[in-house]
Amino acid sequence: MNFRTEKDSLGPRKVPADAYYGVQTVRALENFQITGIPVSHFTRLIQALACVKKAAALANMELGLLPDDICDAIVQAARDVREGRLDEHFPVDVIQGGAGTSVNMNANEVICNRALEIIGAERGDYSRIHPNNHVNLSQSTNDVYPTALKIALIWYCQDLLKEMEALVASLRAKGEEFADVIKMGRTQLQDAVPMTLGQEFAAYSVTVGEDISRLREAITLLRESNMGATAIGTGINTVEGYAEAVCRYLADVTGLDIVPAENLVEATSDTGVFVHVSGILKRISVKLSKICNDLRLLSSGPFTGFHEINLPPMQPGSSIMPGKVNPVIPEAVNQVCYQVIGNDVTVTMAAEAGQLELNVFEPIIAFNLFQSVDMLARAAFMLRKRCIDGITANRERCAALVRMSVGAVTALAPYIGYEAAAALAKESECTGRALIDLVVEQGHMSRDEAQKVLDPLTMTRPKPGAMRD
Template sequence: MNEYRMEHDSLGEILVPEDAYYGVQTLRARDNFHITGIPMAHYPRLIEALAYVKLAAADANASLGLLSEEKSRAIVRACEELVSGKLHDQFVVDIVQGGAGTSANMNANEVICNRALELMGFKLGDYDHLHPLNDVNMSQSTNDVFPSALNIALILDLRELMDAMRVLQKTFAAKGLEFADVLKMGRTQLQDAVPMTLGQEFTAWSVMIGEDVQRVDEAEDLVYEINMGATAIGTGLNAHPDYARTVTEKLIEVTTLNLTMSPDLVEATQDTGVYVQLSGVLKRVAVKLSKICNDLRLLSSGPRCGLNEINLPPMQPGSSIMPGKVNPVIPEVVNQVAFAVVGNDVTVSMASEAGQLELNVMEPVIGYSLFQSINMLRRGCLTLADKCVSGITANRERCRELVEHSIGLVTALNPHIGYEKSAEIAKEAMRTGGSVYQIVLDKGYLSKDELDDILKPENMIKPRYLRCSPDRVEKTALCEKEANS
């Protein structure tokens, strides 16, 4: 049978498993919040960040003469073990919880306290020698501990997200070089537009991802401001006058992050605008990723009855009823990641708006939503790069065939024969099924040499001087310049 120890709090006594490093308040919270089914243990960055905060607080309190060196050393050692990955299984509280993160803070206080007691040679729960609130939580409140830890954890996760985005960016760029000579038809409104190269298409996606890396980096800069020392509402009640500055310096030292103390701790304790800003940037990343995945699915559609310009690497059989069918499962799953991130952004917005007076009690669900968005986007980028983009091949003949038979070629005739005649040719080609090339020749609008030069697809994928027919009445300045040269 399991053995227990008796612990008490302001609500009364409760039995706690004897070998548990958490205590009475953690146990109550574990039993109260059956919400996501995901305990804090699944978020190691948050546990590490809480440990950093508690370590810095113990160090600061000791340097200010508020905590004995023996207690400080034990707390610091216990925190260092959490940072290294130990005892994370003891963080059993659901990640979404009431109380503005009090349960998360107490889970950390109790685990650190009990491990420190053990290091000091005492039994778990022997709080006469070291107390989770009086010592581990000294000079602190959930209202400065939780958001500060949340910010640190977000910074660490955002760095991993940007690394993953750079991997995807480079993968698209490599394909852009590989497909630089593959001529294809560009499209607008899903209709034929003008020629381009497949390389230009993939390079554009690389640039899109690269731009968003910069936007995430800019949003991350806002997260470096913390409110340690604010205690309950920002006034610093129960903290030493030098504590806020000292604990921030200690946090910078142990995390090696360029954290800054908020210039107004009352404002910082209630304002969650930084999370709204960050979530909006994550939504931007998600929306653009989803757009790219839509394009990949369209370009690979077929294989016989779609565009079929590219081949996605086959990852698994696609149907339980249609033999041989292979689906674009990787772009599809990244689309779904994007939808989840957009939904999380709504949650963050509503939770931030729900703050009242000096505190926003909804920070747990804000943190949960941001962590989920960041981690799903990170995994989505790596999955898309590794299992899809890196293995894409081009159907070169199909791409060129579509260009040569496209009505879109008529766009190149505008500067030479005018819009009205160009539209006339396009309509006739659509009605008769004839080629743009032959119709222009038949009508005598341009000579064969002129037409061959104008409609050479390779000449339509970048700006170039126009070679205008000498008998044109209306010439652009550029045409006149070339005609006279």
Template sequence: MSIRFEADSVGTREVPDEAYYGVQSMRAEENFTITGIGMNPVFLKNLALIKKAAAITNCLAGDLDQICAKAIIKASNEVAAGKFAKEFIVDAVQGGAGTSANMNMNEVIANRANEILGGEKGAYDHVHPNDHVNMSQSTNDVVPTAGKMTVIDLMQPLLDELARLESELYAKSIEFDDVIKMGRTQLQDAVPMRLGQTFHAYAVMVGRDKKRLAHTIKEMYAVNLGGTAIGSSINASQVYLDTVVPCLARISGMPLTQADDLFDATENLDGFVAVSGALKTCAVNLSKMCNDLRLLSSGPKTGLAEIALPAKQNGSSIMPGKVNPVIPEVVTQVAFLVIGHDTTITMAAEAGQLELNAFEPVLFYNLFESITTLKGAVKTLIDNCIVGIVANRERSRDLLEQSVGIITALNPYIGYKKAAEIAKQAIKQNKSVREIVLAKKLLSAKELDQILDPYALTGSHSVPSMLSIHPTFQEVSKHS
């Protein structure tokens, strides 16, 4: 392998001659073999767009000549299109607040720009990584800006999937509106409800998560680009300061604005914590729903079995015919991951000191993964589970009729104490509530039909009042 020699402030070392990265990237690769995972490709795209916007703005300001600017712009476009993906050799988790990521980008663009202008890689005689590609910038403003842009990019597919999930859950709520089942609290029989109401509640929950995430993403629009090292905009011209963010907004298509206080935007990462918190809340809700789906489909012969999930794969290497709820299981596992990531993100934001937070790399690594894995989980939940759920109508009705939970509806008519006695008797004698009430002549069959009407008990219409059933109560009412 042919080599070239490059020097930095640490010393001189060999670099593969064909490499577009340089000496600083190589040192970072040696220092940060941490996760084995490179930087997020969407993050790299956005970092390249920032370099393009900076070159355009510096040229407009008269600080960068047109020939150099055009070469940087062309190289940045190529990088943004993913042409040199293998040249980004720095680990996603790295020390130095992202300096290695920034310099990896600066070196690749500089070497490609030199090549465009007829120069050799590593010479930097036409375009220099620091002097030209990084002109008017600092790691401390380009990396946070690229991070926010990446969150914006990654979030939209998640929001789209959540909208699709919300729609499918509403569809199931309509499909299952006629399925009467027993509602449960603390895993014990409670009162009747419709299966459609269960899925409607899930849909409302997902819609709330979608709105919460869409709201928090707005915090990503304000960026600190132009603040350079700590927010004072040192080494940046007034033209650059005023123009670079509008330029970046235009070429990226994102509604970016420059933060009102660049010092605040450089040192504080609470916006990312807010996004992570919303992701965690969404993950918790999705996992709770998936826990419900596993319970409702448990069995299929010895559990609740009120619904059947689509069979997606064999459930055991030893038990023939066993099918497991693998899709809800994987969603819950993703929820665990997102919740753990939120803790890391929280601690990374808290660990910032004075004018800079050095822990953005691990924050971004976790936040990007939270968004992408949650999106994948929601997608498989829709396609491989929700759309294929089937209601076991007869099973649901049988369980309802065997339960004493309907006794709650009799409280207003026979009192709590009497109702409790009947419930205990029904369980002990394995009889229905209706049988015992009729045997004791507490209410007539007609009255029970009205009071215990399944749809009335689920809130589909109002439960008959005592005045409409008992003439005695009507007479009392006249004199009251």
């Protein structure tokens, strides 16, 4: 391998001659061999960094701080980065010390060397265009990294929103398909009162839909940028008007409504928005996992469980038990949800550990948030495509369980009283006799009256109210 020599404040280092990154990226590769996952794995982050560097160059040129020709080269290089042409040159581990400095310098070096190439210079010829003096002009890792993190997170969350909306539509469609399937509702895993399978699935669509609204609200909080803060929020090494200009360009470059933070010192030290987003992702996970728990219960059996629904068979379920098919898709989603819940704990602890004017733990916050939102989007797609869309109802099984249950006795309470209804339930359970026969024999109601009251369909909705004159 051929090398070129670059140097920084710590001394010289060999850099692969064909690399667009430089000496500080090499040091990061030596220092941080942790996850084996490079930042390029999260392509949205690389795209966001490119947007930040382009916006900064344009703002610096507008304010007379950056020559037009250098700005043009940086803008073209940033475009190449955003289009994914240089992803392999972002090898820094997603977890590193330095509050994201290694990632920021990786971006500075790649864009700088590509810009040098654009103007006909050699990579590493920093006398022409410099990673710090030009690409990082008016910037610090402490405003670049969190801003790029927020932009990337918005894009990832938008991907998740699309999958959640599709999942809601699928659940709603099942609610309509199963609207006439009478079954027993259950509380505490015990028979409760009749409902329809459609009501159960419609409820799932609503509970996921609620979190679509919550996630959209969280995205609006991510639009606030601390660009122009530089090191700690005081704006050192910038000029008046830069913060507003860079956010204006950033909004134009990304198509997002990026706005400057009201207080740059606060915005540089506070990571509360990441805690909030992580909390929403945890909430989504808790709900999705609960739905998957229900699907596994409702499909359990087929002969010794509830077996009210059939999940589409995806693969043989056992290496030793022929014919066994397991609910592998809900199980996989459960595990994704557990991971996201664990990630939320990490984000919480990292945000709490911030000190004074900066939180140095944003790399682990970024890693966990990106992983969580990406896994949830994939899990929502998998759950919809490979499970929900193919669910069928065991109508006869549902009806048989309703007939066998004494849960319908609840409907008698308003007519014969709670104690009499409880006594009937106990007698029916002990003797195995039908409720309707006991009600008629004991003189509580005529058979016609009992049939109307104990009709399972009437129990799935409120009784008509008494009309007042």
